[in-house]
Amino acid sequence: MIADHDTVADMVIVGAGPAGLAAIDTLGGQGLNIHVIDEQHRAGGQIYRQPPATFRVSNWMDGPLYDEGKALLRDVESRTDINWHFGTTVLGLFDADDPVKQVWLNGPDGAYTLKTRAVLIAPGCYDLPVAFPGWTLPGVMSAGGVQAFVKSQQIVPGNRFLFAGAHPLQLIVADQVLAAGGDVAAVVFSQSFREVFKALKHMSVLWRHQLKFRETAKVLGRLRKAGIPVIFNHSILNAEGQDAVTGARVVPIGEDGVIDSARARTFDCDRVAICYGFLPNSELVRQAGAHAEWDRQAGGWIIPHDRDMCSSVPDIYVAGEITGVAGAEVAAEEGRLAALGYLSRMGKNTGDSSIIQRRDIESRLKSLRGFADLLRQLSHVPQSLLDQLLSADTLICRCEGRTAADLETDLAPSPHFNTADGFKLASRFGMGLCQGRFCSHRVTQKLAQQSGLDENKVGGFSTRVPVKPVLIGDLLPK
Amino acid sequence: MALRDVLVIGGGLVGCASAFYLAKAGAAVRVVERGDLNREASGRNAGSLHFQLEHRLIEHGDAQAEQFAQIIPLNLMAIDAWSGLEAELGVDLEIIMHGGLMLAETPEQVARLEKKYALEQRWGLPTELLDKEAVLKRAPYLSDTVMAAGYSPQEGHANPRHVTLAYARAAAKAGVIFDTKTHVKSLKRDASCWHATIKHDDGKEELLKTQTVLNAAGAWAGQIAEMANIHLPVYPVPLLMNVTEEAPPLLDHLIQHAGRKITMKQVRDGQILIGGGWSSRFHQKNGRLDYDRAPEPIHENIIGNLAVATDLVPQLKNQHLLRSWTGIASVTTDQLPILGEVPEAPDFYVATGGSGFTLGPVYARLMSELILTGGTEAQIDLYSPRRFRHINMFMG
Ligand SMILES: Cc1cc2nc3c(=O)[nH]c(=O)nc-3n(C[C@H](O)[C@H](O)[C@H](O)COP(=O)(O)OP(=O)(O)OC[C@H]3O[C@@H](n4cnc5c(N)ncnc54)[C@H](O)[C@@H]3O)c2cc1C
Numbered sequence: 062m063i064a065d066h067d068t069v070a071d072m073v074i075v076g077a078g079p080a081g082l083a084a085i086d087t088l089g090g091q092g093l094n095i096h097v098i099d100e101q102h103r104a105g106g107q108i109y110r111q112p113p114a115t116f117r118v119s120n121w122m123d124g125p126l127y128d129e130g131k132a133l134l135r136d137v138e139s140r141t142d143i144n145w146h147f148g149t150t151v152l153g154l155f156d157a158d159d160p161v162k163q164v165w166l167n168g169p170d171g172a173y174t175l176k177t178r179a180v181l182i183a184p185g186c187y188d189l190p191v192a193f194p195g196w197t198l199p200g201v202m203s204a205g206g207v208q209a210f211v212k213s214q215q216i217v218p219g220n221r222f223l224f225a226g227a228h229p230l231q232l233i234v235a236d237q238v239l240a241a242g243g244d245v246a247a248v249v250f251s252q253s254f255r256e257v258f259k260a261l262k263h264m265s266v267l268w269r270h271q272l273k274f275r276e277t278a279k280v281l282g283r284l285r286k287a288g289i290p291v292i293f294n295h296s297i298l299n300a301e302g303q304d305a306v307t308g309a310r311v312v313p314i315g316e317d318g319v320i321d322s323a324r325a326r327t328f329d330c331d332r333v334a335i336c337y338g339f340l341p342n343s344e345l346v347r348q349a350g351a352h353a354e355w356d357r358q359a360g361g362w363i364i365p366h367d368r369d370m371c372s373s374v375p376d377i378y379v380a381g382e383i384t385g386v387a388g389a390e391v392a393a394e395e396g397r398l399a400a401l402g403y404l405s406r407m408g409k410n411t412g413d414s415s416i417i418q419r420r421d422i423e424s425r426l427k428s429l430r431g432f433a434d435l436l437r438q439l440s441h442v443p444q445s446l447l448d449q450l451l452s453a454d455t456l457i458c459r460c461e462g463r464t465a466a467d468l469e470t471d472l473a474p475s476p477h478f479n480t481a482d483g484f485k486l487a488s489r490f491g492m493g494l495c496q497g498r499f500c501s502h503r504v505t506q507k508l509a510q511q512s513g514l515d516e517n518k519v520g521g522f523s524t525r526v527p528v529k530p531v532l533i534g535d536l537l538p539k
Numbered sequence: 540m541a542l543r544d545v546l547v548i549g550g551g552l553v554g555c556a557s558a559f560y561l562a563k564a565g566a567a568v569r570v571v572e573r574g575d576l577n578r579e580a581s582g583r584n585a586g587s588l589h590f591q592l593e594h595r596l597i598e599h600g601d602a603q604a605e606q607f608a609q610i611i612p613l614n615l616m617a618i619d620a621w622s623g624l625e626a627e628l629g630v631d632l633e634i635i636m637h638g639g640l641m642l643a644e645t646p647e648q649v650a651r652l653e654k655k656y657a658l659e660q661r662w663g664l665p666t667e668l669l670d671k672e673a674v675l676k677r678a679p680y681l682s683d684t685v686m687a688a689g690y691s692p693q694e695g696h697a698n699p700r701h702v703t704l705a706y707a708r709a710a711a712k713a714g715v716i717f718d719t720k721t722h723v724k725s726l727k728r729d730a731s732c733w734h735a736t737i738k739h740d741d742g743k744e745e746l747l748k749t750q751t752v753l754n755a756a757g758a759w760a761g762q763i764a765e766m767a768n769i770h771l772p773v774y775p776v777p778l779l780m781n782v783t784e785e786a787p788p789l790l791d792h793l794i795q796h797a798g799r800k801i802t803m804k805q806v807r808d809g810q811i812l813i814g815g816g817w818s819s820r821f822h823q824k825n826g827r828l829d830y831d832r833a834p835e836p837i838h839e840n841i842i843g844n845l846a847v848a849t850d851l852v853p854q855l856k857n858q859h860l861l862r863s864w865t866g867i868a869s870v871t872t873d874q875l876p877i878l879g880e881v882p883e884a885p886d887f888y889v890a891t892g893g894s895g896f897t898l899g900p901v902y903a904r905l906m907s908e909l910i911l912t913g914g915t916e917a918q919i920d921l922y923s924p925r926r927f928r929h930i931n932m933f934m935g
Contacts, residue, residue, distance in 0.1 A: 153836075155835065155836070155837070155838045156835070157835075158822065163838060165838055174838060477575060477576045477577070477704055477707060477708075477717075477719070478575040478576065478578075478719075479575065479719070479720065480574075480575050480578075482575075482578065483574075483575030483576070483577075483578055486577065486578070486582050486700050487577075487700065487704055489700075493784075493785075493861075494784055494859070494861065496861070496862065523833070525836075525862045525863060525864050526836055526841070526862070526863050527860055527862065527863070530784060530859040530860060530861050530862075531859060531860050532856075532857070532858075532859055532860075533783070533845050533848075533849060533855055533856050533857075533858055533859065533860050534849075534856035534857060536841075536842060536845060536860065537842065537845060537846055537849060537856070538842070538846070
């Protein structure tokens with residue numbers, strides 16, 4: 062279907078998670094022509110992922126952590142002055158530098174385009190892919206993926222889960238799995254308890270975010286009470302099984318950061334959930350030509366912006382994880398800030414109240430970012446650990462079947478390339494269906510390490526339209 | 540002592556292959572490339588090996604087609620070159636020469652194919668003219684709107700990801716020095732040689748003295764020529780390509796058309812490359828076209844290109860479009876390649892234009908021969924930059 066809408070929208074918002082919702086809330090009542098695009102079938106994003114409208118899920122997302130977000134979600138979702146495009150994927154942005162931009166979409170009825178003057182890109186993040194022997198076996202999932210099932214339908218996608226990673230989210234998901242009737246074999250953290258404790262010494266931050274810590278402590282208590290081992294200073298070694306996961310081996314990490322495979326122990330499980338952190342979903346905004354910067358702590362390629370949350374491309378705003386992975390609250394504040402920035406540039410809502418609003422947001426953001434920084438320190442995984450998990454035949458680029466050994470050979474010092482793109486062309490890493498989402502993070506870092514160049518010099522894989530593969534039949538005029 | 544020293548500007552197919560042949564014949568060669576090797580046209584093209592007279596050459600009427608048919612001897616040399624290239628370089632380049640079809644769907648297009656066929660016969664290019672039944676027998680995956688096809692048994696494709704790098708590796712073995720991430724900034728000539736200023740990635744500049752310069756800068760060849768104080772009528776043009784996910788075996792020919800813009804082929808890994816000269820768009824900078832930034836894809840052209848492809852091979856509708864990308868090719872004012880020494884700039888050679896992937900290995904051999912022996916066995920005066928004397932005669 063090519064249902065080109067002739068009119069030009071004021072704003073297209075990509076992503077109806079916390080950032081997008083807050084922006085919609087702030088933009089309300091201004092008579093603007095706003096379109097909101099989301100791949101899911103309802104608003105909420107990953108964190109407030111809702112069950113389908115026809116489902117009734119009792120106790121959907123219980124707990125004080127989610128209350129504020131749920132209220133906002135209810136408010137915004139009922140708005141009728143917004144053009145919602147659910148179940149719709151953004152394939153790309155054309156004419157991004159021009160005053161009127163074209164957004165290329167694929168919805169339930171096929172592909173179409175929308176014209177707009179401004180775009181707010183707030184597509185969140187995805188789980189950091191971590192390769193280890195067995196990671197491509199059916200049954201290995203990301204903790205985020207597990208959570209999506211549990212949240213939206215109270216379906217536990219498996220029987221017995223082993224969680225392994227470095228991010229505290231895995232505690233929450235393990236707790237949710239238990240509550241929904243699943244079983245948890247263990248929750249394995251790579252950092253030592255001492256490291257966690259050291260990071261937690263920043264009491265001021267702790268105090269201001271005590272709700273989150275209290276919740277996490279409660280979760281930890283519940284897991285312990287249920288007899289679930291929560292193990293620190295250990296890492297997953299491999300997932301076992303012929304056609305699907307039947308177990309996982311876990312190893313201690315020595316003082317020197319080296320894993321000790323001799324002391325591996327095996328857990329029976331049919332699911333392994335990985336939770337080492339998150340990568341900003343920055344493919345679309347990079348495709349639009351926005352400048353990106355490498356920040357490993359913040360998740361890789363993040364998008365620098367000005368005070369109004371505008372990227373290096375005029376009228377393309379960014380908010381949430383793509384400015385650095387920092388969680389739902391930061392995302393919501395940034396969404397508001399982007400909306401206010403946009404309004405003031407349009408000459409709307411420029412009075413004192415907006416100045417005060419902005420100041421308030423900025424001060425809240427400062428505190429929230431302090432917490433996000435702490436969380437990053439706390440959940441830091443050294444690349445050297447992830448490197449140790451690889452054996453020669455571990456797939457790194459799963460689409461093209463390229464292994465860790467291939468990566469080493471292909472990267473052998475070469476006069477032919479020192480950019481990730483040059484490498485991709487020469488080696489096929491990142492050329493497949495996932496468009497590099499599984500391997501680009503590692504390839505960029507490895508190339509930087511090898512060449513002695515900064516990641517910013519090496520670059521990521523260029524992102525191109527369509528940012529997600531699309532059926533050719535869906536693209537054609539019907 | 541080296542036979543001659545040559546500075547090659549540009550690390551695309553033409554630059555790397557020329558460097559290889561020059562070094563093999565005993566020249567001291569240095570290749571300067573501002574980015575990575577094979578990252579511009581040579582690594583982004585469609586990989587078609589075109590030997591029939593292409594659509595763009597026959598669509599402008601009989602007189603023009605007659606003129607362009609003079610290129611056929613180069614195509615014949617290219618058939619030879621590609622047939623032996625894997626053996627020559629000792630590597631797999633995914634060269635497939637199973638034949639190519641140029642399709643016609645209207646009586647006018649059929650008539651055009653007939654004229655093209657006559658020209659090809661006259662110039663000794665082995666092609667055939669197939670009627671509908673014969674085409675569909677050879678290529679049952681094609682839509683039955685096809686009425687006829689020109690067929691070249693040698694046409695096909697090779698993988699652009701490999702070819703230039705294979706030449707570069709062989710060249711490095713033969714002693715060629717590569718400077719990547721290095722720009723050529725200026726070129727000056729005195730009585731005895733050329734002085735080139737090059738700038739490395741770390742900001743350091745270096746002054747090189749060289750007897751000979753080979754301008755293999757593709758779409759940027761005009762800019763390099765300006766450094767040598769001459770005009771070269773080569774224009775950068777922004778093109779668009781599409782590729783599908785890996786598909787089961789579907790197409791085993793190079794597909795092109797006598798009246799519509801399309802090329803299609805399935806590479807060994809299964810992806811289907813769809814292109815055929817659809818344009819993308821340059822960004823602008825300060826009111827001028829920006830040749831240093833990747834051009835932007837055009838939505839209508841992606842769709843347009845895919846629509847032609849699915850008209851001809853309906854099964855393609857069931858494949859996913861994996862990505863679209865853009866690349867910059869170089870086109871000369873008269874569509875013929877520019878090959879040879881520039882009369883106004885002694886020892887300054889140029890090789891660019893035309894279907895430079897297909898013809899790249901041939902350009903490279905010719906350039907090496909010309910630079911090292913002062914002439915070529917094959918007649919290539921037609922392509923000499925001499926034909927642009929009228930624009931350079933006032934350049935003092
Ligand atoms: C999308 C597309 C599809 C195509 N399809 C086909 C096809 O199917 N079949 C076919 O035969 N041909 C095809 N072509 C044409 C073919 O790709 C080119 O003719 C050929 O690759 C040209 O090779 P080259 O080495 O001259 O240029 P390039 O590969 O562009 O190399 C030129 C190099 O010069 C470098 N350079 C520029 N300025 C400087 C400087 N100041 N200092 C140092 N280095 C510099 C550039 O960075 C570049 O790497 C296609 C082209 C495009 C863009």
